[in-house]
Amino acid sequence: MSPALRRCLVLSACAGMEMGWLFLLCRLVAGVVGLRTGEVAAAPTFPPPWVVLLLPVSLGICGLVRRWVGWKAARFVAWAAVGAALMLGLLSLGFNTALYVALPAYVVLWGAGLRLAFGGTARETAVREFQLGIVALVVVLAVSYLMDLELQHAAPTAAACLVLGLLGVAFANERGSMGTLGRGRWWGVLLLSVAAVGGVALLAVAVVTPGVLETLWQAVVWCGRKINTALAMIGNLIPDPTGGTGATPPAPGAPGAESEIPDGVLPGWLLRIVRTAFSIFVVVCTAAVVWLLSRRLFAFGRRATQGRGEVESLHGAFRLDLKRWARALANWLKGFFRRHHFGQTAATLSQGPPEIASVREMYRLLLRRAARKGIPRRGFETPCEYEATLAEAILATSLDGEHGALRRLTNAYIDARYGAVPPTPSELQELGVAWRRLEHHL
Amino acid sequence: MASARTPSLGEGITERIEEIQQLAQSFISNVGRVMVGKAETVELVMVALLCEGNLLLEDVPGMGKTVMARAAARSLGCSFRRIQCTPDLLPSDVTGLQFYNQRSGAFEFHPGPLMANIVLVDEINRATPRTQSALLEAMQEHQITVDLETMPLPRPFMLIATQNPIELEGTFPLPEAQLDRFLLKLGVGYPSAEDEGEILSRFREEDPLVELGAITDGPSLTVLQTACRRVRVDESVRDYIVALVQATREHPDVKLGASPRATLGLHRAAQALAAMRGRGFVTPDDVKYLAVPALAHRLIAKTEARLRGHSAEETVRSLLAQVPVPVEVV
Numbered sequence: 198m199s200p201a202l203r204r205c206l207v208l209s210a211c212a213g214m215e216m217g218w219l220f221l222l223c224r225l226v227a228g229v230v231g232l233r234t235g236e237v238a239a240a241p242t243f244p245p246p247w248v249v250l251l252l253p254v255s256l257g258i259c260g261l262v263r264r265w266v267g268w269k270a271a272r273f274v275a276w277a278a279v280g281a282a283l284m285l286g287l288l289s290l291g292f293n294t295a296l297y298v299a300l301p302a303y304v305v306l307w308g309a310g311l312r313l314a315f316g317g318t319a320r321e322t323a324v325r326e327f328q329l330g331i332v333a334l335v336v337v338l339a340v341s342y343l344m345d346l347e348l349q350h351a352a353p354t355a356a357a358c359l360v361l362g363l364l365g366v367a368f369a370n371e372r373g374s375m376g377t378l379g380r381g382r383w384w385g386v387l388l389l390s391v392a393a394v395g396g397v398a399l400l401a402v403a404v405v406t407p408g409v410l411e412t413l414w415q416a417v418v419w420c421g422r423k424i425n426t427a428l429a430m431i432g433n434l435i436p437d438p439t440g441g442t443g444a445t446p447p448a449p450g451a452p453g454a455e456s457e458i459p460d461g462v463l464p465g466w467l468l469r470i471v472r473t474a475f476s477i478f479v480v481v482c483t484a485a486v487v488w489l490l491s492r493r494l495f496a497f498g499r500r501a502t503q504g505r506g507e508v509e510s511l512h513g514a515f516r517l518d519l520k521r522w523a524r525a526l527a528n529w530l531k532g533f534f535r536r537h538h539f540g541q542t543a544a545t546l547s548q549g550p551p552e553i554a555s556v557r558e559m560y561r562l563l564l565r566r567a568a569r570k571g572i573p574r575r576g577f578e579t580p581c582e583y584e585a586t587l588a589e590a591i592l593a594t595s596l597d598g599e600h601g602a603l604r605r606l607t608n609a610y611i612d613a614r615y616g617a618v619p620p621t622p623s624e625l626q627e628l629g630v631a632w633r634r635l636e637h638h639l
Numbered sequence: 640m641a642s643a644r645t646p647s648l649g650e651g652i653t654e655r656i657e658e659i660q661q662l663a664q665s666f667i668s669n670v671g672r673v674m675v676g677k678a679e680t681v682e683l684v685m686v687a688l689l690c691e692g693n694l695l696l697e698d699v700p701g702m703g704k705t706v707m708a709r710a711a712a713r714s715l716g717c718s719f720r721r722i723q724c725t726p727d728l729l730p731s732d733v734t735g736l737q738f739y740n741q742r743s744g745a746f747e748f749h750p751g752p753l754m755a756n757i758v759l760v761d762e763i764n765r766a767t768p769r770t771q772s773a774l775l776e777a778m779q780e781h782q783i784t785v786d787l788e789t790m791p792l793p794r795p796f797m798l799i800a801t802q803n804p805i806e807l808e809g810t811f812p813l814p815e816a817q818l819d820r821f822l823l824k825l826g827v828g829y830p831s832a833e834d835e836g837e838i839l840s841r842f843r844e845e846d847p848l849v850e851l852g853a854i855t856d857g858p859s860l861t862v863l864q865t866a867c868r869r870v871r872v873d874e875s876v877r878d879y880i881v882a883l884v885q886a887t888r889e890h891p892d893v894k895l896g897a898s899p900r901a902t903l904g905l906h907r908a909a910q911a912l913a914a915m916r917g918r919g920f921v922t923p924d925d926v927k928y929l930a931v932p933a934l935a936h937r938l939i940a941k942t943e944a945r946l947r948g949h950s951a952e953e954t955v956r957s958l959l960a961q962v963p964v965p966v967e968v969v
Contacts, residue, residue: 369671
């Protein structure tokens with residue numbers, strides 16, 4: 198298998214896993230909102246085929262773009278376009294997707310996809326995604342059932358995502374150990390293989406003969422109701438602080454006892470706990486997504502700052518970045534307030550002869566204009582280094598006169614800034630001419 | 640025009656800076672007659688001379704380290720001595736010794752090769768740590784102590800040491816205290832094919848080093864050394880130097896960062912370079928140009944960094960790409 202194809206498969210599989218539990222999460226958000234208004238929410242209809250097929254395929258496309266185009270912006274745009282097309286497609290097909298589900302889902306889908314498309318899909322990544330997906334899946338299914346949400350599409354979607362996740366792990370571990378799931382243990386591999394085969398079978402059943410799945414689902418529901426009955430019985434053993442007696446458990450052996458058990462028999466306090474736990478889960482998941490996205494953003498920023506293709510992952514680097522960025526923000530704010538409220542910059546500039554202040558102000562204007570043009574001076578660049586960058590970027594197609602003007606302005610600034618050497622009146626006049634020549638290019 | 644780019648620093652400084660610029664050009668062209676295509680390295684040798692700093696030339700054999708040191712010494716017209724370091728070299732062989740003169744019936748001091756303006760210590764890492772340590776006082780304080788008697792060394796004084804980084808058998812690595820006393824550490828590097836052809840043609844019949852004449856003398860050089868100290872260093876540039884040195888102490892790959900002596904050295908070297916380029920003030924470009932030769936040899940890298948193949952030069956370069964340069968705030 199070629200590395201590119203293998204990478205695409207891994208990406209697609211991981212995407213399936215992520216998107217799957219995200220899909221279920223969105224359903225639960227809808228459900229929670231519905232429950233708060235006293236209704237059981239009608240689940241937003243993200244049909245499994247869309248989730249299972251479209252998202253991984255789209256991410257696979259992103260992977261291919263990453264591999265063969267190699268242009269970061271192309272990947273960025275590709276994923277954004279695919280995500281937008283997907284959401285528009287869902288909405289245009291008439292699925293009753295509420296805005297509060299669709300919008301965050303799109304944002305998070307975009308972010309997660311971007312993370313996968315930009316980040317390296319190492320073995321550890323795939324295993325971590327898989328573990329996260331498994332935990333989320335179990336929690337989501339359990340809470341969904343307890344809250345009695347509509348689970349028509351959840352089960353096949355979850356199963357398919359599980360399979361995709363397993364495939365992702367399998368591909369990621371093609372030439373390595375099993376990571377944290379079972380480092381070098383044969384039974385871990387066996388367990389995963391069996392689960393993968395079972396999952397694939399379940400997926401095939403879901404696609405080919407939905408009736409069989411329906412039967413399976415009835416069996417699952419029946420088991421669930423049994424568990425629910427047991428929970429209700431346990432719940433009745435606990436004294437109700439409001440004095441109520443709670444739901445009366447049916448007499449053992451009475452005909453039709455199971456069908457008489459109503460939905461939502463759990464006591465209110467237990468439901469509240471469940472909802473609280475679920476809310477915490479949602480908050481933690483959201484925080485995790487924000488954390489991961491911001492990590493990528495910071496890494497991207499660091500890469501841009503350092504001008505390196507790859508950034509080595511260092512322990513504590515993110516924390517240091519945060520500190521550095523916070524310091525930079527504080528400095529910027531300090532400078533901003535100085536400029537706009539206390540006029541200290543003007544005072545600084547006005548120190549010494551007015552000619553020096555003029556040159557410095559002219560250079561500041563040059564920096565500002567160039568930054569707006571998309572070529573800001575990087576912090577570590579000296580005026581001479583920046584002159585070369587600017588000449589290459591902006592004045593590439595211009596005449597020698599513009600290069601000379603830029604050099605004259607830079608030299609005058611260096612003299613004024615570091616040497617406190619003021620320009621003569623004639624030099625100042627020449628600088629004015631030079632600035633006017635440069636102005637057209639900025 | 641040097642005068643146009645010189646701030647008002649006091650009486651006669653503009654003329655001095657012009658003199659320094661001319662001397663630097665003459666020195667580069669004079670040494671360039673022997674060292675073909677190595678103008679940048681020769682320029683840095685001149686920086687060390689103007690700062691009265693010591694110089695460590697490190698490169699593989701045959702690159703012209705000794706020739707460069709000898710050419711520099713001949714160009715200056717100062718007294719020159721050479722010490723060929725071997726494991727059996729004693730401190731008294733370097734500093735000199737007190738001996739009993741039977742004729743006069745008194746102890747007399749017989750000066751060693753350190754009593755010269757330019758001292759070439761060839762293959763310094765072949766000397767034992769005991770002998771290497773005998774150089775410490777001379778390098779920093781420009782004096783030697785023999786039998787409780789302290790004697791100043793002739794001024795200007797400069798020690799140029801060479802060492803071979805490849806051949807380590809029978810050598811003693813220089814201690815950090817000694818490395819820190821070198822203002823700059825330079826490599827000569829292989830010449831280009833064109834330069835190598837030029838070397839062949841120049842050295843075909845006779846050695847141009849023999850014909851090399853002096854372009855200045857010791858007292859004149861001392862005056863210019865003093866003038867270099869008056870080159871303006873703006874407060875922001877001074878802060879930049881400090882920030883750069885401080886950053887070496889916080890870098891994750893560095894076990895021991897640069898010392899305050901390194902800060903002083905970088906500051907003085909930047910002043911000398913600015914004067915050589917005809918400026919009466921230092922710019923951040925001067926500091927950046929000198930940062931690697933002035934700081935890298937003073938850093939002690941962590942073992943992990945060494946195992947990862949990160950050199951001290953790379954560390955300094957990475958810091959140069961991080962520490963902000965003082966320019967207008969947009």
